[in-house]
Amino acid sequence: MAWTLPPGGVDLFDVERLLLTEAAEPPLSPQDAAARDRVWDRAVKANPALFDGPVVACGELERAGPGVLRLSWVRVTYRHYALRRVSGATALPSLFVNVVQPTDDGRVLVVRMSPSTAAPGRWQLPGGSVEPPQDGAVLDEAALAGQAARELGEELGVAAAAEDLELWVVTRGENGSVGLTYLAPALPEVTLRAHFSAAATAERSQGRDSELDAIVLLGSPDELAGLDGPHADYLAPIVRRFFEQR
DSSP, X not given: OBOOOOTTSOEEEOOSEEEEEEEOOOOOOHHHHHHHHHHHHHHHHHOTTOOOOEEEEEEEEEEEETTEEEEEEEEEEGGGGGGGGSTTOOOOOBEEEEEEOBBTTSOEEEEEEOTTSSSTTOEEOSEEEXXXXXXXXXXXXXXXXXXXXXXXXXXXXXXXXXXXXXXXXEEEOGGGOEEXXXXXXXXXXHHHHHHHHHHHHHHHHTTOOOSEEEEEEESSGGGGGGSOSOBOTTHHHHHHHHHHTO
């Protein structure tokens, strides 16, 4: 049964198991490829920090049974998503991991992207795009949890083991983008703030801008309204679910 998105909303899917297969990138006409490259080149001129590195897109997504999700994935580069701005062209949905990081007093952490990123000022969960496996490795459930743990370490300085992250919910929203959301063990606020500060300092010491420029701990979904700037489309549904299931 295909997984369809409710009009104007974000779909949430409870999943106990992922079935992953690799698929080939759909063919692209020379005209669409040239238009894609022009859009990408303009974006890089506007933001030289953009990087055309390898990334994973979502091919197809469907329910394969109760709690089971079948997902095919495709190797592309970030340039592929410039197709979203090419009239008549179709870009594959992006695939990303993110992490719900609770505190030991029941709040949840949200982060703001820094001005040098592709989504300046956006509030979201810590996380990032899925990267393709290297050197004969496979992209499986353990590898995806490992990527989520890596994002938590890189962005927040929190060292979490992949096996300690629970695949909690899957979302599908804007542009059909698919998010794999993991739940991390709770940590004290003082620990989270100390790790975030240390990670940001380490980035600056190496001459790099931090990917995040702020973190906030929310005590209820209503507090999202106080966060100025754009919000990731999945953020409100995920935050609401977290507090509903506490």
